[in-house]
Amino acid sequence: MPRAHNFRQELVGCFGQPVAENPTQAMIEAAFRHHGLDWRYLTIEVAPENLAAAVAGARAMGFQGFNCTIPHKLAVIPHLDGLGESAALMGAVNCVVVRDGRLIGENTDGKGFVAGIRRLLDPAGRSLVLLGAGGAARAIAVDMALAGCGRITVVSRDAAQGQALTDLLNGKVRAVAQGVNAVHAPWRGDFAVPEGTDILVNATQVGLYPDVAARLALDVGTLRPGMTVVDVIPNPPRTRLLRDAEARGCRVLDGLAMLVGQGRIGIKYWTGIDPDEGVMRRALEEVFAD
Numbered sequence: 001m002p003r004a005h006n007f008r009q010e011l012v013g014c015f016g017q018p019v020a021e022n023p024t025q026a027m028i029e030a031a032f033r034h035h036g037l038d039w040r041y042l043t044i045e046v047a048p049e050n051l052a053a054a055v056a057g058a059r060a061m062g063f064q065g066f067n068c069t070i071p072h073k074l075a076v077i078p079h080l081d082g083l084g085e086s087a088a089l090m091g092a093v094n095c096v097v098v099r100d101g102r103l104i105g106e107n108t109d110g111k112g113f114v115a116g117i118r119r120l121l122d123p124a125g126r127s128l129v130l131l132g133a134g135g136a137a138r139a140i141a142v143d144m145a146l147a148g149c150g151r152i153t154v155v156s157r158d159a160a161q162g163q164a165l166t167d168l169l170n171g172k173v174r175a176v177a178q179g180v181n182a183v184h185a186p187w188r189g190d191f192a193v194p195e196g197t198d199i200l201v202n203a204t205q206v207g208l209y210p211d212v213a214a215r216l217a218l219d220v221g222t223l224r225p226g227m228t229v230v231d232v233i234p235n236p237p238r239t240r241l242l243r244d245a246e247a248r249g250c251r252v253l254d255g256l257a258m259l260v261g262q263g264r265i266g267i268k269y270w271t272g273i274d275p276d277e278g279v280m281r282r283a284l285e286e287v288f289a290d
């Protein structure tokens with residue numbers, strides 16, 4: 001008996017520009033293969049002037065969802081039908097999910113970060129120092145506040161950007177996460193990590209390939225045993241900051257944890273399956289080892 005075939009895969013993907021260097025496809029498709037899902041994750045170059053058409057195309061072609069990266073994280077919002085809680089607070093979307101036929105914007109960057117850090121400690125009541133105040137810092141700060149974080153010190157060279165994040169945390173975010181108390185610290189010279197800090201996070205691009213020898217303006221003598229030090233840099237995963245922190249007895253978490261964490265949440269949103277993080281991490285390690 002001839003058997004029925006299915007040559008149609010379920011589609012998800014990533015819209016960005018430039019997007020060719022984005023490694024997400026490698027980890028997501030590794031998970032699809034591992035779990036026997038006949039799905040594809042397409043890496044698609046979308047210029048800002050074509051974003052509306054791309055979203056309409058995703059609807060027309062029955063995409064199950066898609067990631068948005070630079071420069072679309074804010075611009076995509078008017079083209080969607082609704083927002084999840086943290087995406088609404090941040091005003092930024094990196095993952096679009098189809099729910100009851102509606103396109104809902106979520107932000108999985110901060111959630112991926114929180115999932116990674118939970119393996120080391122419970123963020124509730126902890127004191128966090130965040131280096132940087134850009135997109136990654138914003139996502140981390142909002143989701144750490146929603147996870148119960150107490151004091152958040154935003155350290156930035158750009159005072160206006162740092163103050164804007166501090167104001168967001170003490171305003172709209174505190175309305176739903178009462179325990180958060182944010183302060184801005186200007187970043188001049190080598191930053192000294194205050195006593196009592198539980199978690200230090202580098203949320204700048206310092207250390208990212210190819211500038212791997214770049215040094216953060218940080219007084220590493222103020223990294224103390226027992227402190228948890230996290231880097232958002234996924235490539236290379238073992239940054240100069242993490243090496244310094246380990247040498248001083250800190251617990252460390254690398255940028256692959258956040259990248260894999262957000263990818264895992266995206267796959268769960270899209271497919272309903274909770275994928276194997278080990279498979280995803282190994283796929284990225286292979287890509288970055290090239």
Ligand code: NDP
Binds near residue numbers: 109132206259260262
């Ligand atoms: P943004 O451009 O939005 O923000 C970057 C921030 O870093 C700004 O506050 C900027 O401040 C600060 N900064 C940059 N260089 C320095 C420096 N030399 N000293 C002090 N501050 C500095 O970028 P994103 O937040 O989107 O991305 C930041 C990093 O996070 C990237 O390397 C990216 O790869 C990584 N990332 C990792 C993810 C993961 O899953 N692991 C997810 C998302 C991002 P200023 O205005 O003063 O320059």
